[in-house]
Amino acid sequence: MTLKVLIVDNQQQKGTSLIELCKQRDDVQIVGQADSGLAALRAADELCPDVMLVDVELPDMSGFDLLSAADWQSGPLSIIVTGGPNNAAAALAAGALDYLIKPVDAGRLGESLERAQKRHHSPSAGVWKPRLAPSGAPERLLPSHNQLRFLVGERQHRLYPLEVEKIDYIHAHGNYVTIRSGSCDYIRRDSIKRLAAELADRGFVRIERSLLLNVRAIVYAQVANHGSFAFTLSCGSCVQSSSSYRDAILGVLPLVPLSRRKERSGLKRSGER
Numbered sequence: 001m002t003l004k005v006l007i008v009d010n011q012q013q014k015g016t017s018l019i020e021l022c023k024q025r026d027d028v029q030i031v032g033q034a035d036s037g038l039a040a041l042r043a044a045d046e047l048c049p050d051v052m053l054v055d056v057e058l059p060d061m062s063g064f065d066l067l068s069a070a071d072w073q074s075g076p077l078s079i080i081v082t083g084g085p086n087n088a089a090a091a092l093a094a095g096a097l098d099y100l101i102k103p104v105d106a107g108r109l110g111e112s113l114e115r116a117q118k119r120h121h122s123p124s125a126g127v128w129k130p131r132l133a134p135s136g137a138p139e140r141l142l143p144s145h146n147q148l149r150f151l152v153g154e155r156q157h158r159l160y161p162l163e164v165e166k167i168d169y170i171h172a173h174g175n176y177v178t179i180r181s182g183s184c185d186y187i188r189r190d191s192i193k194r195l196a197a198e199l200a201d202r203g204f205v206r207i208e209r210s211l212l213l214n215v216r217a218i219v220y221a222q223v224a225n226h227g228s229f230a231f232t233l234s235c236g237s238c239v240q241s242s243s244s245y246r247d248a249i250l251g252v253l254p255l256v257p258l259s260r261r262k263e264r265s266g267l268k269r270s271g272e273r
Contacts, residue, residue: 037061153186208242
């Protein structure tokens with residue numbers, strides 16, 4: 001039986017090597033290519049591949065996020081392609097059938113595809129059917145914040161699925177972010193810009209360039225200097241906003257009327273004296 005394969009990789013040169021390796025096999029048909037997570041979801045719904053070869057680093061989401069959005073339990077089998085063994089455990093935890101390390105070896109790819117053949121044609125294998133939203137669009141093509149329930153964070157070489165609602169704040173450090181949840185910090189390879197867009201409808205607001213705050217974690221706020229705020233959180237931390245993000249904060253939290261009322265009250269008492 002022939003496996004229908006979708007290759008998801010935004011780096012054409014590396015993607016081409018996968019294409020050439022797949023073309024050498026008589027039991028593989030490349031049905032499409034995608035250079036981003038969203039393009040992969042669209043292609044998967046249109047082409048119904050049996051297997052997706054997914055690069056872990058995509059421009060709009062990680063390969064792990066793609067597996068989550070694609071509903072791997074009933075979706076196509078997925079094989080993660082990664083630059084090193086550090087992502088192996090995360091790949092399997094995310095529901096991948098297998099993982100391949102770059103540069104991909106023909107023999108290792110063959111082993112993964114043979115595993116996929118056996119799994120795909122087993123009696124327990126399900127049929128993937130796109131779940132439709134009321135608009136008629138596939139549900140997995142709706143904004144990903146509607147589906148995101150967990151972020152995977154790493155701590156002491158262990159991977160933890162963190163419930164979004166229980167995250168206190170996310171702090172950016174170059175190509176990585178630190179996720180604070182309770183009394184623990186976790187790291188994740190991601191950008192604050194992407195996470196801000198992903199979590200905007202989940203109660204998160206960007207309070208300065210490198211800091212994303214979960215409003216559920218706020219115990220109280222204090223007006224600071226130059227239009228900024230200091231937030232005391234349930235985890236015991238205190239974080240301060242930047243004045244340039246004041247409007248974004250006020251769009252989520254009605255803090256200005258209270259602070260202005262206090263200022264007006266103070267001015268009135270001064271005048272009475």
